[in-house]
Amino acid sequence: MTDLLITNARPMGGMKADILIKDGRITAIGEKLAADGVPVEDAAGRIAIPGLVDAHTHLDKSLLGYPWYVNTVGPLLIDKIDNERNVKREYGLDAHVQSMRQSLQSVGYGTTLIRTHVDIDTDQALVALEGVMETRRQLVGVVEIEIVAFPQSGLMRRPGTAELLDKAMAMGADLVGGLDPCGMDRDPKGHLDTIFAIAEKHGKGIDIHLHEGGELGAFSMEMIFERIRATGMQGKVAVSHAFCLGLPDWNVSQALIDTCAELDVPIFTTAPPSREVPSLKRLHAAGVRFGAGVDGFRDTWGPYGNGDMLERAMLLGMKNNLRRDDELAMALDVCTTGGALAMDRHAHALKVGGRGDIVLVEGESVGEAIVTHQPRKLVVTAGNIVARDGASLRARP
């Protein structure tokens, strides 16, 4: 079933309309559309929004389904990375099972498109990638999953990792990942040259984690910019987190943002309350593509989160001090159509010709839907009903 007629919906909180999906695409939005044998769902006046887009997460490592993880980890980044590898081994964590659990939980929340960073390291090699790829196969038609081959434990500091990334790309990962070329890998030139070379070899893009703050992050950004120019990879290299774009020195951060616009570098945020972050309005004004994600959650890194991108839109709004309804609509766009655009998906929109990914949400307005993020009534992926009343139709393992 990839045809569906949704009646009595309020697209983006506006006037009531029917939405007709045929062959997975929206073919009409209007009053009293004819069903013509297509299955019908009555939205009963609920708001219709595009499928939510989780543009930055880690499907392979949540501890969903396990007892509560009592976190006693140390304060440093390396403490968390080493602890995670140990816990994974101890638990025998199965990336396929965990990614199924998280993906289906996210589907229940209305997410229809996910970009996930999957750990590639010399401990577990490509096992997590295989697991997430199996999840991707099983969930075709339910949720789209884009995979970044992610050197979580470092690249230059762990010989053999680059070769694994290369293999990961050959196996079918969509993008090459990276991580804090200075702060983590202590060799920004080596790190960036390596990931750009792998990306070029496979004709794929890059999405690099950059937690480095302040001037250090700015330095790494500049080194990324230099390589985009040198390789002609404009539009193909994204930066996740990019805390340095929130640098208080306006001149420094604005120069970085302007260069992101010039070189078409999409930015992905998780809107963490505890850090300086790229400003939604500022990136919007500069024309930088911008998406958001839930990041990892309920894992060894931290306890927060549940996969809900509507709640993330709220956090994004709170972080950016968005109070007006028109501002809240911008936050929702980042978590739907805008986030998809930042992932080069141009048809993820609630319009004729757009992909038939629709979520029915509760509230008088888009603002109320974001703020209260009540259970989603209906989730539709390319015309398929995949979740009802907050839960995916397919049971979690």
Add this chain to the structure above:
Amino acid sequence: MTDLLITNARPMGGMKADILIKDGRITAIGEKLAADGVPVEDAAGRIAIPGLVDAHTHLDKSLLGYPWYVNTVGPLLIDKIDNERNVKREYGLDAHVQSMRQSLQSVGYGTTLIRTHVDIDTDQALVALEGVMETRRQLVGVVEIEIVAFPQSGLMRRPGTAELLDKAMAMGADLVGGLDPCGMDRDPKGHLDTIFAIAEKHGKGIDIHLHEGGELGAFSMEMIFERIRATGMQGKVAVSHAFCLGLPDWNVSQALIDTCAELDVPIFTTAPPSREVPSLKRLHAAGVRFGAGVDGFRDTWGPYGNGDMLERAMLLGMKNNLRRDDELAMALDVCTTGGALAMDRHAHALKVGGRGDIVLVEGESVGEAIVTHQPRKLVVTAGNIVARDGASLRARP
């Protein structure tokens, strides 16, 4: 009914125990306590925590019960303040009804103690105060409400306000409020001298809103310190928000924090993701009393929030980058016993001799209870059952 035996609870997520409340006080915590005719509630292994404490809110001005408020307000503080007075007039907002609605919603979330700042201005004079005082009378035994007489629209800039504050204190407000002596009132000396004089006259404390950031906030803090020393009001003057304590310059902010400790100035936060805030761990290390609140919500200022202090503990944790379970326990303390201590309530604790305010929450651990903040199973105020399954027993108007 002020006697109650709660069986099979896990106090603070620990081992199972019964909790006996007599005459509104906890008289025993232990295994297999005898009921002796006291009503019994089976916690069925749920976690028991102390009543949640909302130490900073605005009961008189939420728009709960009204249609969604479409916010189109301007960017300045004064835009929001002027807009609010206009909307209040237009809606004919009834502070008694609104404060009943919010208080009972909060009770459903497990809040048993509230400090509310009530608007006093030359437009509405003491009407809001009368309304909230009526709510306080009606909710005796359900939730304790402490009232701050709050000059939301300014003090020196609106002649007649000081006289109204004086009357408010005579009527029974508990504390004198204040608001941004520089940023809002443009006369820090006049503002602070006035509120300290009213507080001294009535023998009451002060709780002043200080949104002023950076060095401006630091300046206002110093002027507050000078007056505490001059009047001998150590321990009687609290500062809400106190964003300046989050100043990045460690020397400046640490000097302020140390003086808060020296003069026993309690700090109240709402943990806004968009601002620099006082650090939980840093205040804790310095020995500064620290509470948290939900602030105003669903009002003309902004759309976020619902009154849930367990969700606020999560936001406090996210803002302070707390990830370990022992750190999450600190966040919960700020939202319960610690917040009450900052309000000079020394018996608000889950221990023998403590007030019989108990909330049963869901989760394997306190961390999970905070992170998932599921509906509260049971809320008990001084031995009275006041809410079940997320809703107060008393219906909202």
